[in-house]
Amino acid sequence: MIKLGVNGKEVTLDLDPETPLLWALRDELRLTGTKFGCGVAQCGACTVMLDGMPRRSCVTPIGSIDGSEVTTIEGMEGPEIEAVQAAWAALDVPQCGWCQSGQVMSATALLQLVSNPTDEDIDNAMNGNVCRCATYVRIRQAIHDAAKTLEG
């Protein structure tokens, strides 16, 4: 039995401890905003917050994070995610949309750490998130716009 806090609720998982967090979230808890893209931490589509820091859920066995707090895109709150999602909608960032939960999670994590990121900060924070539709021009702009919103 593995206990996790997920989006503020305690959950108990009766699963193989090797089960990646990604599949526990999706198959067991039906939190489908977190996406499968590669399974080997190469694309970032599965990004969640683990104890407040971005983590690739596809390579995180649940047995290794017993007792941790997990936040998925469904459970994110606060000014940063609100600013990011508003900028994403205003610029129509998504195309196919599959990678965008992970992009939004990584962008939010960046803005939580760096309030006014440079292009280089964005490259460093977002380089692990692949977008096959190559919406990168708008992702970059949306992060800058969200930072401006947060500045007030």
Place this chain on the structure above:
Amino acid sequence: MTHVSPQLSRRGFLAGTAGFTLALTLPLGGARAQSAAASGSAPFAPNAFVRIASDDTVTVMIKHLEMGQGPYTGLATLVAEELDADWSQMRAEGAPGNDALYANLLFGAQGTGGSTAMANSYMQMRKAGAAARAMLVEAAAAEWGVPAEEITVSAGKVAHPSGKSSGFGALAATAAGMAVPEDPPVKDPKDFVLIGTDRPKLDSVAKANGTAGFTMDVYREGMLTVVVARAPKFGAKLRSVDDAAALQVKGVEMVREISSGVAVYATGTFAALKGRDALVLEWDESGAETRSSAQMLQDLSDAAKAGGAMVEEAGDAGAIDGAAEVLEAEFRFPYLAHAPMEPLDAVIETKEGKAEMWFGSQFPSFDKPTAAGVLGMKPEDVQINVLLAGGSFGRRAQGSAHLAKEVAEVAKAAGRDGVFKLVWTREDDLQGGYYRPATVHRLRAGIDAEGRIVGWENAVANQSIMAGTPMEGMMQNGLDPTSYEGSNDLPYDVGARRITWARVDSPVPVLWWRSVGHTHTAYAVEVFLDEVLEKAGKDPVQGRLDLMLPEATRQRAVLEKVAEIANWSGRRAEGKGYGVALAKSFGTYVAQILEVEDRNGFPHVTQVWCAVDCGVAVNPNVIRAQMEGGIGYALGTALFNEITLGEGGGVEQHNFDGYRMLRISEMPKVEVAILQSGEDPTGVGEPGVPPLAPALANAWRALTGQTVHQLPFSTLTA
């Protein structure tokens, strides 16, 4: 292009307390709707494009797969325009598989491809909106006792000078009783309110907050997740399977043999994967492709050298041999995987002789009968619910319907009714074939003493995409145009021409890949042309303009436009190279100029300028997005991507570590200019791709003197 005008002849509004639904019967030889439900609101007709609810929302059933290219927004815009709706009341929903009603009017069957969604829907969706508007007006006239001619509709409000006004929802029930206009008039384009202006996409919010529903997000009671162990080499056959260890894995419920391999059924994805890993399989490789891709490229080169079927022939065959100067070049293109971010997946539920499917079906017209055939059902007993797709780039556009076939086999092999979700992993995707065909082009050109091109030859060799699939009927005289499109019908006067195509078969399955033949033909033509122009002492832009045929007015216009926005004649920065390329694909004209730097012998692209003419620009926001995305997709591919078969025929790439995607730090700035046009709209999903790689190669050659004859660029530093 010619419009296919829908006939609004069938009484298609069905009354309902919640609103009304407009159905249009299309001229498809008497084809009739089947009983599939169009949406959750079951009482309404299945064969509908427009649904108006009592809360004023207008939902447009989108007959084309939304895979990121924008049809939800684009087709809804057409309806909203003629309906005089307010954009905020518009919604979009994927139409189910139903050939009779949702056919692509250019294909005569339901399917999305060839960047045709906007082109074939332009008049059909406008008529659908206009018909609904006319019926709302009739309803208001009846309810208010006023002449219909005095009623206006604007931004979602129906109004009369007397002061009466109403939203759409309150009129819906009455409107449902009105006769469907036979051929409702549509607006003069000068009266467009929505078409031609930017507005928010209908699916952006749900895709930014994780609530957009894709195939992999479907969970149904009692569902088993299924993964399939497929042959390690193309054409290998299963010899034996030992599933004892797999069945010991907690959660694994069954293992079954199907035609594509061995299917493992489990209560969750991880258990299915673990079960698959535990299978002990032996394969018979006697019929497998065992050549390496290096050998295959050599074989393609030899085939191109030997010639092939004549695609285009004009002028004196000896023109090149008699020229003052002769140039030759060979270009080699690898296999490419599409690698959509959501790998292939599909859900099927079988129940008492019927089946229901949920997936990003790109060709429902092939998928439905294929699944029905496997299951021994009539096509009308198979319902396809078309969901959002997490990218496709051609991967889901399967003439062979192999995904529908596989998931249907999974359901059949289970031996009982049930719900099954088939999931491909990234490794399955990259190693599973259906690649852009590896291709070789061999070109020759002759230049006379004045620097004029007097002859042009291009010998193309590759595998046919259509041959061996239900698409084979579209081949003419043994020619598959998708193999060489873009190498013929050049917009340039290049003197005598001989274009040939050599078909070379292989067990490696191939498929269209975003912009299909143009992925390689634009590169071969535009890079070789650049070399020829240089030899003739011409500027790349002016040289192209000088060669342009008189009828190539739209090519000329995009080339002049891109040269203008890039300041081609004035922009030259230290340490940077500039290149240009032009391609017409799928009826859309795109020219790009690219700026590149040399970073340790490898290109880094800093900026791309793009001019596009796609006829009427229905939604400039979506057009710019598709140009930006096409540029990034093509750039990552040109720089890094090849699927290679090693000695013995095994695919060498497994995941995104070996098949590297473009990342944000590698994405250039992009500036897009959309040409004003009154021509019928064409597509934008694919046409942003073809000019990018040749523009990159031309910029790189301008900077370094090095012509890249083999893609990807990463082979430079290998």
